Amino acid sequence: MAQLELNHISKSFSGTIAVHDFNLAVETGEFISFLGPSGCGKTTTLRMLAGFEIPTSGTIRLDNRDLTLLPANKRNMGMVFQSYALFPNMTAAQNVGYGLKVAGKPKAEIEGRVNEMLDLIQMRDFARRYPNQLSGGQQQRLALARALAIRPQVLLLDEPLSALDAKIRLELRQEIRRIQQHLGITTIYVTHDQEEALSLSDRIVVMRRGVIQQVGTPQQIYNNPAGDFVAEFVGHINLLPVEVDQPRQGIVRLGSQLIRAGQFEHLNGRPVRLAVRPEELKSGFVEGANNLTGKIESVTYLGAIVRIRVDVDGHLVSLDMFNERALNIPAVGQPYAIHFPVGACWLTNGEKE
Amino acid sequence: MKNKQLNRKSGKDPSRWKSLIGLLPFFFFIAFFLVMPSITLFSGAFQDMDGQFTLANFSFLQNTFALKSYLTSIWVSLITSVIGGAFGFFVAYATTSGRAPRWMSTILTTFSGLAANFGGVPLAFAFIATLGRTGFITALLKGICLNGPDGAAICPFNPYDHGFNLYSVVGLILAYTYFQFPLMVLTITPALEGLKKEWVEASTNLGSSSAQYWRYVALPVLLPSLLGATILLFGNAFGAYATAQALTGGSIYLVTIMIGQQIRGDVLGNPNEGYALAFGMVIIMSITIFLYVMLQRKTARWIKS
Structure with missing residues (x-):
């Protein structure tokens, strides 16, 4: 049985359909990318998973539990934002430990997990630095560690590399995949960059105008595109x-x-x-x-x-x-x-x- | 086409001095209307009427009447900056949080710009016309009945029969709050707009409640701005003169009113004592700003880093 299921999910904003009849079953530990141009509904779908948007219709189930109307702070999904969204008033260590602090975990446990996460992203030496003392790449790694510190069931990444320059993007892409495989965490990754999707994913969901065009492995998507849109959008x-x-x-x-x-x-x-x-x-x-x-x-x-x-x-x-x-x-x-x-x-x- | 050339030795563009010419009127203004009056004030505070050095002007420090005026000024400024500040903060938050329609925020900004500068005699008159003994709101209230604490009807309800008096400290606080809260709206709105939507979402996603977000993220981020705005409000009320003078006719002793009495030029006045009183105000504002800087250092470490 799939760990995460999206069944007939639709979302409209004041009459405009953003996502239409979205169906997907994600296995534990799978890395899925939502790929498509701006306005295709990929971020809206991710935000519905995170609980920031409520689907107009359909259901979201995680480990056979209905999450559709569950508040965002009760979902146990870690999210990484395009703009990092680090708290500027907290050090790197405080940012990573924030989720555990608000959950009321003991200090020793928070400290242990923070160190573990900082080691995972190889930033232990930066623990006392504030976000504005870190580079874009370091900030995004920190945002990843913060999202993982709460031990989420699903990791959600919303175009996490878009704000970074090309070289850092490539390095961080590999690091995200390494960490994801190391932890075996189910991951949903939103991107408009087909190269990112092809190189990272176990499966890709290609979307256009709120509708899924094709779901398949990178090879299936590239070699056997289901229609002209997929063929043109993925590769040349x-x-x-x-x-x-x-x-x-x-x-x-x-x-x-x-x-x-x-x-x-x-x-x-x-x-x-x-x-x-x-x-x-x-x-x-x-x-x-x-x-x-x-x-x-x-x-x-x-x-x-x-x-x-x-x-x-x-x-x-x-x-x-x-x-x-x-x-x-x-x-x-x-x-x-x-x-x-x-x-x-x-x-x-x-x-x- | 003529190219700008850099100075070989300094590497600086000589034409940048030209742009400073535009600032000359500002420097003149500062020199004539801030620096020179301050020098006059500081030197005058230590001189008698004949220009001789004296400390006698500070004899007001032994005068309970003068000391009380400082306390009243500080107290009124503190109360109005806290009440006006809190009210202004919530109003600004309501319009910047994205829940209020856009036209409402435009109206509020326009109103705030107007009201923050609406002080002095016109403001006092506006309050007298509305909440004075014969003001129209007082007249309206007189036309209705209210239930008293014992349940008995009070007809007609005249607020002046129940402890309210516009020409008292309460009235002064009301009038000051009128220009304090829009000033808070104007100064805190940019800071509130600087709170990123992603911070709430990231916080919520990590399992926090709304209260936890405000406690650990939003308020600490806003604190330097809140402190700065509150100091501004305090200074704004502390230095106000015309509103209090016009509203209460000088019956409430604020430092500014006492200074006014000293320098007005009548036979009882002593301008040098007025300078000394003003010197005291400068000291109080300096202490306040020093405390603010100390607090700012503590609360805004993450900005400076």
Whole structure:
């Protein structure tokens, strides 16, 4: 039986639907990310879990106990906020011990747990410092320790890394995962950063306009996106408008060039688009693969990869190459041949956003 | 296009001195209306009418009448800063907590800006017109019946027959509170707006009650601002003169009224004694500010760190 269950959760604000019919079962120790653009309802759902918002309908159950209408201070869920929300008048140690203090725990127990938590985030030496004496990364680690000190059943993280710079974000991301796995605590993580969600999560819930689009492991979400929105939102993808040429052979046409795509049976006459990830495309001509020719439109360095955009009969196709020292970068405007395996693409009839 | 050049030696932009020219009127104002009067006051307190050094002006320290005026001034200032402060704090909290409609907070801010500066003779007149012996609220009260402590009806109800007197210390407290509470609203609102919503949520999420949040987080965070605002209110009431003079006609002895009597220029007045009384006020305010600084140091360690 799942530890945390959200059944048919909906939330409206003055007639505007923020979350609609949200269903999810979370196992003990699972790391779940709510992923989606701003306004998709991910934070609202998290706030309903924390008890800061009451669902308009539906139920929330934790260990088979109904929490739906339980006050936030009785839920035993630790929350980490985007803005850290540390109490400025308290030292690092006092912040971590706050939850235990208000629960009336003995001093010795508070001191022991505070030290344990500060050790966990490797900040024992900063115990007597005030939040304004700490860096953003240290403050967020402290906020994590404060949330964990009360030994919550579920850890809730609301875009905890958004306010930090890129390098710290990466370090802290790994630390969050390490601590979560070390404690085996069930965690719900809200983010709009697909890379964060993919690298941290056991499962990802992709949301859009208050509705779940797909729930799955990072691999399932990336490799088998349930629809154009998920495909476009998670990672980069080429979504190319194609015309059906030979339905029986599964062949479509991009401009004047033919592509073998397969899977026609689920399309029902609506506009067809061919989906293929940029990393599936390679330069050159290969017998038996889908081959396209065009002209280089632009070359962009992204560090580890180089993104090349090729104009194929008026349609821009992106291809990603690993940036090796020996890489021969093509010039803008030169003719270019690209290919990809037949099994790397799929057809969709979803409408473009 | 002309580029600004930095001074090679100092690395400073010489044009920044130009911006200080804009502050010249302020410096002149401070020099002529604060520094020079203060020097006159301090030197005058130690001089007799002929300009000779004397300590005789401080003989009021042996005068119970003068000492009582200091006590009354301190007492009235303290009471009105506490009552006005508490009232202002709750009003400001009600409008900043997000539960009151936005238009109400706009109205309150406008009213506070007006009322905090509405003192002196107009304020005294406004109170006389409403709560004076023939004021319209007094007249309204006279038209109704109230049940007394013994259950018997009191008809008509005249507050002046039951101990109320606008022209007394009680009236003075009422009038002072009128300009004290909006001043508190104006000074404490930014501090209340600085309380982050996430702090309440984080506190609640960690299992605290609302009372625990106020005790451990909100009040300690607000305390430096509350202390500062209360000192401001105290000083505001302590230095008030016109309202008390106009309302009570000088029948209640506050230090400011006594100073007024000394420097008004009639034959009984001695300006140098007035300076000495004012010097005493400066000492009291200095002690108050010193205590405030001490408390501030203790309560705001986390700000300075």
